Amino acid sequence: MRILILGGAGYIGSHVVREFLDNGAEVTVFDNLSSGLRENLFPEAAFVHGSILDYDSLRRAMSEGFDAMVHLAAFKAAGESMIAPEKYSVNNISGTINILNAAAETGIRRFIFSSSAAVYGEPEYLPIDENHPLNPENYYGFTKLEIERILSWYDQLKEIKFAALRYFNAAGYDPTGRITGLEQNPANLLPIIMEVAAGTRPALSIFGDDYNTPDGTGIRDYVHVSDLAAAHYQAFRYLEAKNTSLTVNLGSESGLSVREILDTARRITGKEIPARVAPRRPGDPAKLVASSRLARERLGWKALHSDVESLAATSWQVYKSADA
Structure with a gap:
């Protein structure tokens, strides 16, 4: 089980890396360390310092051969997205297109995507399920929704099966204390x-x-980040067994x-x-x-x-x- 984790040095990403390592995976982290931290890297995981905006570096990393990839390399500040939509367009949308194109070229066919409850917008009913109308109220949520739509097309056209995991509010840290890097400029x-x-x-x-x-x-x-991490591993197992895409909420x-x-x-x-x-x-x-x-x-x-x-x-x- 070889897994490439994009954004694996970040707060959620490091917990996802730990979950896959704990389940016996061979993990490579791909991160530009713009918000991720070196202290969140584990010695038993390989590390590639690179940007999802650099197609050649993505393709080189993916050409090593992986059973799946996990994409957590997005900007996520909702308020900032309303002030600097161009930043979110380039990184979140264009960056994900680079990832998908490199995956298609190198033969990676399982894709686990860090999505968000921000795709729903103002709740029309509670609890919010996956059938709730999709009407994001900030540009960050819009980018996540657009990526989900792009994923559906790459599923049809390139046979890349995906799991889109719509997080609610991630919080907490690894209960055993193995991850200690503090979030930078938190907004939660x-x-x-x-x-x-x-x-x-x-x-x-x-x-x-x-x-x-x-x-x-x-x-x-609020959903504990270790619970979120477990869902990524379970999503990989689902894609491996079913070879069918899915979109699910992750909340408590x-x-x-x-x-x-x-x-x-x-x-x-x-x-x-x-x-x-x-x-x-x-x-x-x-x-x-x-x-x-x-x-x-x-x-x-x-x-x-x-x-x-x-x-x-x-x-x-x-x-x-x-x-x-």
Whole structure:
């Protein structure tokens, strides 16, 4: 089992690499280290320093022969995507076309894609399943949706079978502490809370406390990054066995509010974690929760570490070193 993981030095990517290594795979990481970290690389995995915008380097790496590839080499900041769409067009869309063309040329026929719940946009019903209308509200989500559509065509025309995994909110760290690289400039709730706890950020902003939720703060579906990583391996096994493409949600199916996560983090870290209420952000829904029924049925996937205690505790075991 030889696997090429594009973006394997990043936060999610390093956990995916670890999952494949733990299952006996021979792994090569391809990463330009623009946001990935050398400290997230494992000595038992080969490393190629390269960009998905460099077709020749992609083709050379792929020509070594792989049973599948995993693509996590996308820009992912939704806010930035609305300011710099050209950056996201070039990297996310053009870069993925390079990857697919190189895969077609070198004979790689299994493709696992890091997609996003951002393809759905404003929820029309809950929980969100794969039949929910696709109407992204930011350009990042648009790029993920366009890539899914391109994948469908390459499935038909080049016989590249894909698994598009629509993540909800990734959080947490490897429970055994093998991955310690901190996210750079995080925009998600839990790493921001951890930065405040570690003293590298002054306070948390809670964007709205008057939503129609039990405690007034927004509710989101958080899924542990190790659970996400397991889904990538299970998706590879599915493609290997079925030779059929699929698209599935990956979420815990249990919404957590901002205050619930904050209160848990305060208890686990023993830190005050200052927080202030700020105005709602435009377009933020009160609640977002996934249905992951299809992932359970097709992949046998379960969210094993996605409870609030595990999310906070595994994050703090990494961030507390910054507080030392």
